[in-house]
Amino acid sequence: MPDERVKDTTPLTADVAVVGYGPVGRLLALLLGRSGRRVVVVERQPQAYPLPRAAHFDDEIGRILQSVGVSPDSIPDVVEAYDDLYEWRAADRQPLLRLDWRGLGPSGWHVSHFFHQPSLESILDAQVQALDSVEVLRGWTAVAHTDGPDAVSLELRSATDERRSVSARYVVGCDGANSVVRSWIGTEATDLGYFHDWLVIDLLMHGALKEPVFSPPAWQLCDPVRPTTLVPGGPGRRRFEFMRLPTETAEELNDEAVAWRLLEPWGIGPGQAKLERHAVYTFQARWCDTWRRGRLLLAGDSAHLMPPFAGQGMCSGMRDAVALAWRLDLILDGRVAADTVLDSYGPERAEHVRHFIAASMALGEVICLSDPVAAAERDRALQADLAAGAESPPRPLPRLGPGFHREDTGGGLLSIQAAVTNGRRTALFDDVVGPGGVLLMADPGLREWLRPEDTALLDDLGWQVVALAAEPTAGEVVDTTGAYAAWLAGLGAVAVLVRPDLYLYGAAADPADLTGLLDHLHAALGRPATADR
Structure with a gap:
C-alpha cells in the first residue's frame, strides 16, 4: 500500500532529496540518514518492485553491506556465497574460458555472491524506515525543479494528480536509465554503441535438478544457435538469459510460451519451477560525461549502464552511493569540507566504472556471436589458449579516476x-x-x-x-x-x-x-x- 504519509501536502525540506528508491537510492538514504541528515526519497512506484533484476555482487559490496549491518552471512535465505569456477563453454559443452573468481576477495568476503534482489531491498527498506530522519514518498514523481542559491526545489506529482514540493540542499538522481535528474543536468554520454537484446528469465525452483545441468552452477553457453547464460538467482532460484537472434523480434521473444520452450532442453518445465519473471532487456554500455551540475547529482543506472557479464551493474551503483554519501555528509556539516569536494565525485567514478564496462564488453564479445563461422574461429582460439595453460582473465579491480586522493x-x-x-x-x-x-x-x-x-x-x-x-x-x-x-x-x-x-x-x-x-x-x-x- 502507498505510504499514508504522502496524504500530507505540506512542503518538505531536506538536506538531500533522493529520486529513485532502488538498491542505490536505499543505500544512499540509509547512509545519510544514519549520519543524521534529513533525507526525502521520491519514488514513483507506489509499491516495491517485486521481481528480481540484479543477481550478483562481489566482496566489496559484501563489505559495504556489512557496514550497514547486513553482512552477506547474516541473510542466508537471500544471499548464497559462490565458490566455483565461472565457465564459458562452446556449443559442444567443451570449455572455452574459465574465470577463477573463487574464494575470499580483498574486502574479506567471497568474490562472488548470488542473491534475490527484492528480498535484499526489503531488508534495506526496513532499516531506512526505522530512521526518523528519512521520509520515503511512494507514488510520487519528480516532474520539475527550480535551482536556487542554497537549495533545489522539486515539484512532485502523484498518480491522482496531487501536487507537492520538496526543498533540498542537494538532489541525487538514482532514478535509473530513464533518469529525469539526468535530463535536468543535461549531460552528454559516452556511448560505446553496444546493443544486444536478451530474454531474462527468473525461476523459483520446486526441487533439485540433475547436477550435470548446473555444473558448475554459473556458466555461459557460447552456442551461436542460442547464446545462453545460466546462473543462480539466490537461494532456491535460477536465472536463464537467452540472446535474441537476428531473425527474431523482441516482441516475439518476450512471450511466456517462448520462455518455457527455451527452458525445455534444460529439463525445466512448470513441474520443476515457477516462472517469476520473463522480460527482454537491451544490454548497453555507456556512462555520463557529467555527473554533477550544481546541486544536482547522479548515481547508479542514471549515470552508467553496462552488460551483465561481469555482474557489476548494481555493484557500481552501490559504490556510487557510498562515494557520494560521505562527501555529502562532510559538506552538510558546514565546517569540515567545502562544496568543491563534490567536484571529484564524477571523475573518480566515471573512470572507475569505465573499466568494469570494458571488462563486461570483453566478456560479451565471447558469448554474443550468432555467426557460426565467427564462433568456430573464436572456439579454436580460446581452446588453444586453454590448452597452452592460459591463466584466467583477472578480475577487474580498477583504481579510481583522478579526484579526492593523492x-x-x-x-x-x-x-x-x-x-x-x-x-x-x-x-x-x-x-x-x-x-x-x-x-x-x-x-x-x-x-x-x-x-x-x-x-x-x-x-x-x-x-x-x-x-x-x-x-x-x-x-x-x-x-x-x-x-x-x-x-x-x-x-x-x-x-x-x-x-x-x-x-x-x-x-x-x-x-x-x-x-x-x-x-x-x-x-x-x-x-x-x-x-x-
Missing part, C-alpha cells in the same frame, strides 16, 4: 579487510574497529608524528586512528593473519589513509611523509594548509 602514493586503490583482534573480539576489521574513514599505521610509535591540527582534523572528519601492535591496547589492534603487514609492505607504506568508501586517500612511505599526506588532506578539503593556520 595519486602518487596509492591513492584511489581499494583497501583490504582482514581479521584483527582488539583483545575483546577477533573479527573482520570493520566489525572490530567500526566502519568509516581510518588512518591505519604500521606501528603505534607513529602516533608521535601526528600534530594537534592533524588530530583535530581527523576528529572533525570522524575518521579513526588505528595502529597495528604486537599486543592489543586502546586504539590498537593485532594483525592476526599478517594480511595488513603484507599489504603495507606491498605499498611501501608505514601508514595509509582510508576514506569511508574503502578507497585509499593515500599512503605514507615514512613518518615524515605522514605529515605531507595529512597536509594534502587539509588542502583537498578546502581547509587552510598547516603553514597558513
Whole structure:
C-alpha cells in the first residue's frame, strides 16, 4: 500500500532529496540518514518492485553491506556465497574460458555472491524506515525543479494528480536509465554503441535438478544457435538469459510460451519451477560525461549502464552511493569540507566504472556471436589458449579516476579487510574497529608524528586512528593473519589513509611523509594548509 504519509501536502525540506528508491537510492538514504541528515526519497512506484533484476555482487559490496549491518552471512535465505569456477563453454559443452573468481576477495568476503534482489531491498527498506530522519514518498514523481542559491526545489506529482514540493540542499538522481535528474543536468554520454537484446528469465525452483545441468552452477553457453547464460538467482532460484537472434523480434521473444520452450532442453518445465519473471532487456554500455551540475547529482543506472557479464551493474551503483554519501555528509556539516569536494565525485567514478564496462564488453564479445563461422574461429582460439595453460582473465579491480586522493602514493586503490583482534573480539576489521574513514599505521610509535591540527582534523572528519601492535591496547589492534603487514609492505607504506568508501586517500612511505599526506588532506578539503593556520 502507498505510504499514508504522502496524504500530507505540506512542503518538505531536506538536506538531500533522493529520486529513485532502488538498491542505490536505499543505500544512499540509509547512509545519510544514519549520519543524521534529513533525507526525502521520491519514488514513483507506489509499491516495491517485486521481481528480481540484479543477481550478483562481489566482496566489496559484501563489505559495504556489512557496514550497514547486513553482512552477506547474516541473510542466508537471500544471499548464497559462490565458490566455483565461472565457465564459458562452446556449443559442444567443451570449455572455452574459465574465470577463477573463487574464494575470499580483498574486502574479506567471497568474490562472488548470488542473491534475490527484492528480498535484499526489503531488508534495506526496513532499516531506512526505522530512521526518523528519512521520509520515503511512494507514488510520487519528480516532474520539475527550480535551482536556487542554497537549495533545489522539486515539484512532485502523484498518480491522482496531487501536487507537492520538496526543498533540498542537494538532489541525487538514482532514478535509473530513464533518469529525469539526468535530463535536468543535461549531460552528454559516452556511448560505446553496444546493443544486444536478451530474454531474462527468473525461476523459483520446486526441487533439485540433475547436477550435470548446473555444473558448475554459473556458466555461459557460447552456442551461436542460442547464446545462453545460466546462473543462480539466490537461494532456491535460477536465472536463464537467452540472446535474441537476428531473425527474431523482441516482441516475439518476450512471450511466456517462448520462455518455457527455451527452458525445455534444460529439463525445466512448470513441474520443476515457477516462472517469476520473463522480460527482454537491451544490454548497453555507456556512462555520463557529467555527473554533477550544481546541486544536482547522479548515481547508479542514471549515470552508467553496462552488460551483465561481469555482474557489476548494481555493484557500481552501490559504490556510487557510498562515494557520494560521505562527501555529502562532510559538506552538510558546514565546517569540515567545502562544496568543491563534490567536484571529484564524477571523475573518480566515471573512470572507475569505465573499466568494469570494458571488462563486461570483453566478456560479451565471447558469448554474443550468432555467426557460426565467427564462433568456430573464436572456439579454436580460446581452446588453444586453454590448452597452452592460459591463466584466467583477472578480475577487474580498477583504481579510481583522478579526484579526492593523492595519486602518487596509492591513492584511489581499494583497501583490504582482514581479521584483527582488539583483545575483546577477533573479527573482520570493520566489525572490530567500526566502519568509516581510518588512518591505519604500521606501528603505534607513529602516533608521535601526528600534530594537534592533524588530530583535530581527523576528529572533525570522524575518521579513526588505528595502529597495528604486537599486543592489543586502546586504539590498537593485532594483525592476526599478517594480511595488513603484507599489504603495507606491498605499498611501501608505514601508514595509509582510508576514506569511508574503502578507497585509499593515500599512503605514507615514512613518518615524515605522514605529515605531507595529512597536509594534502587539509588542502583537498578546502581547509587552510598547516603553514597558513
